[in-house]
Amino acid sequence: MRLALAFVNSLLAFLVLGLFVKARPILANESILDLLLSSSWHPLKGEFGFYPFVMGTLAVTAIAMILAIPICLLSAIYLSEYSHRRFRDIVRPIIDLLAGIPSVIYGFWGVIVIVPLVRALGHALGSPTTGYSLLSGGIILAIMVFPIILSVTTDVLRSVPTEATEASMALGATRWETVKHVILKSARRGIMAAIVLGFARAFGETMAVLMVVGNVPKVPTSLFDPAYPLPALIANNYGEMMSIPMYDSVLMLAALVLLLVVAAFNLGAQLFLIGMERRS
Amino acid sequence: MQASLGIVLLVLAAILVVVVVRGASSLSLSMIFQTPKGGYYLGKEGGIANAIVGSVYLAVGGSILALLLSLPTALVLQREYTGHRLATFTRLCLDALWGTPSIVYGAFGFVIMRYLGLSASLLGGIIALSLVMLPIMARAMEEAVRMVPLQLKEVSYALGTTRLETTTSVVLRQALPGIMTAVVLAFGRGIGDAASILFTAGYTDYIPRSLFDPTASLPLAVFFQLATPFPEVQRRAYAAALILLIIVLVASLSARLLSHRFSKHIIR
Numbered sequence: 001m002r003l004a005l006a007f008v009n010s011l012l013a014f015l016v017l018g019l020f021v022k023a024r025p026i027l028a029n030e031s032i033l034d035l036l037l038s039s040s041w042h043p044l045k046g047e048f049g050f051y052p053f054v055m056g057t058l059a060v061t062a063i064a065m066i067l068a069i070p071i072c073l074l075s076a077i078y079l080s081e082y083s084h085r086r087f088r089d090i091v092r093p094i095i096d097l098l099a100g101i102p103s104v105i106y107g108f109w110g111v112i113v114i115v116p117l118v119r120a121l122g123h124a125l126g127s128p129t130t131g132y133s134l135l136s137g138g139i140i141l142a143i144m145v146f147p148i149i150l151s152v153t154t155d156v157l158r159s160v161p162t163e164a165t166e167a168s169m170a171l172g173a174t175r176w177e178t179v180k181h182v183i184l185k186s187a188r189r190g191i192m193a194a195i196v197l198g199f200a201r202a203f204g205e206t207m208a209v210l211m212v213v214g215n216v217p218k219v220p221t222s223l224f225d226p227a228y229p230l231p232a233l234i235a236n237n238y239g240e241m242m243s244i245p246m247y248d249s250v251l252m253l254a255a256l257v258l259l260l261v262v263a264a265f266n267l268g269a270q271l272f273l274i275g276m277e278r279r280s
Numbered sequence: 281m282q283a284s285l286g287i288v289l290l291v292l293a294a295i296l297v298v299v300v301v302r303g304a305s306s307l308s309l310s311m312i313f314q315t316p317k318g319g320y321y322l323g324k325e326g327g328i329a330n331a332i333v334g335s336v337y338l339a340v341g342g343s344i345l346a347l348l349l350s351l352p353t354a355l356v357l358q359r360e361y362t363g364h365r366l367a368t369f370t371r372l373c374l375d376a377l378w379g380t381p382s383i384v385y386g387a388f389g390f391v392i393m394r395y396l397g398l399s400a401s402l403l404g405g406i407i408a409l410s411l412v413m414l415p416i417m418a419r420a421m422e423e424a425v426r427m428v429p430l431q432l433k434e435v436s437y438a439l440g441t442t443r444l445e446t447t448t449s450v451v452l453r454q455a456l457p458g459i460m461t462a463v464v465l466a467f468g469r470g471i472g473d474a475a476s477i478l479f480t481a482g483y484t485d486y487i488p489r490s491l492f493d494p495t496a497s498l499p500l501a502v503f504f505q506l507a508t509p510f511p512e513v514q515r516r517a518y519a520a521a522l523i524l525l526i527i528v529l530v531a532s533l534s535a536r537l538l539s540h541r542f543s544k545h546i547i548r
Binding site: 002004008015072079111235255258263 | 281282283284285287288289291292294295298299302348349350351352353355356357361362368369370372373374375376377378379380381382383384385386387388390391392411414418468469471472473474475478479499500502503506517518521524525528529532536
């Protein structure tokens with residue numbers, strides 16, 4: 001039993017180490033900053049600039065968060081403060097269902113529903129697009145992070161002590177005023193943690209985004225431009241990985257960067273939530 | 281506020297409806313029971329039996345491997361065995377592993393495979409998939425084990441049992457429904473995961489005969505077939521998506537039912 005525990009506790013270190021060993025050849029040639037900030041991506045010439053991919057990932061994640069945060073926050077407020085308890089008990093499992101749907105199915109749905117919608121929108125707004133774009137990727141990602149942000153936020157809001165709410169009501173505040181000045185205020189750190197967890201999830205999502213985002217290695221300048229996030233880069237190029245020198249090393253470095261960023265955000269958010277639990 | 285919750289629920293309904301309607305119209309018996317024949321990817325005869333069987337092999341293998349690691353981990357995290365600090369650290373590790381993108385597990389699995397001299401194979405896919413499942417399963421099991429009432433354990437200890445006896449005959453039995461739920465939950469997640477098996481399991485038109493054969497899978501069947509330019513082949517992606525969705529939903533519902541059903545026999 002101890003052996004299993006030791007394995008679980010060291011797995012994260014193994015992941016980092018395994019990917020680092022494979023990524024070392026490219027790191028020996030070029031500094032990590034040069035790689036991250038160069039935008040010339042020509043694997044055949046041995047030029048591996050991650051900049052377009054990093055920007056693609058950040059852009060698509062940012063759009064997802066902008067769409068998801070208000071929707072999740074308002075839904076969570078409704079669920080925890082306004083809705084009937086029975087309603088909450090029905091909605092909770094349905095949200096969990098949303099979390100369990102495989103990412104290829106989100107991608108598949110995105111190709112059938114969201115991509116044509118975005119294409120129509122692009123034409124209507126005078127910026128012709130194939131529909132495979134930053135916006136499509138952002139919308140799909142937003143839907144995929146709904147469950148995690150929504151469920152953590154609802155838990156955090158419900159953990160605000162009833163005494164605080166009652167005191168506010170006793171002072172004559174309306175329900176909404178109580179939500180705004182008491183509940184949101186005392187839960188704001190927990191809400192931040194929920195958002196960070198959602199961000200980490202969105203940052204590493206691969207298949208669904210890959211299917212709708214267009215995959216053109218250029219820094220996107222508009223919502224209707226195609227983009228090329230880091231996870232998609234890894235997934236798309238495993239075939240050629242072995243035939244071009246240094247390519248496998250570069251892709252493993254991409255995986256390592258992804259792992260470190262996501263793990264840092266996740267650990268930060270979890271430590272935050274643990275700290276909150278301890279204080280309450 | 282109602283409107284935003286409405287959006288969330290509407291999106292879910294739209295996903296289910298689109299996948300079911302599109303999938304049902306292209307689903308047929310030959311899709312389920314045949315492997316791809318010659319010219320399949322140009323729209324000729326055949327089905328995706330290779331992907332269905334491959335996915336089941338991968339997910340069952342991954343579940344077994346993950347179970348072998350999660351169950352001891354969950355049990356050893358009990359207070360009798362592990363101090364508070366170490367247990368908190370492990371939970372934190374599991375949470376971080378849970379959040380790790382599956383493409384990273386795929387890349388790591390690939391590194392291990394190269395190290396062991398394996399090519400894309402059922403075994404490689406199972407290893408990568410078990411890493412994806414491990415944190416989900418272990419975290420859920422640990423919750424189940426933690427829910428076992430302390431008094432019950434104390435009664436057992438008062439009768440003079442050892443830690444191990446109490447764990448195997450009291451804790452394990454009490455936590456069984458939760459443990460089964462954890463396995464089914466992880467199975468459902470694992471069978472839908474594509475990014476981790478992309479490099480490690482490969483894709484083939486045949487049903488694998490050994491652990492070292494490459495293996496097709498449903499999520500990748502959806503992915504690859506949707507990417508082809510032929511409408512006939514794309515329609516098969518719809519069918520594959522529906523089959524995958526049904527498997528995942530059945531797994532998720534049975535996890536719920538299991539925990540309800542078995543909790544009847546538990547002492548509270």
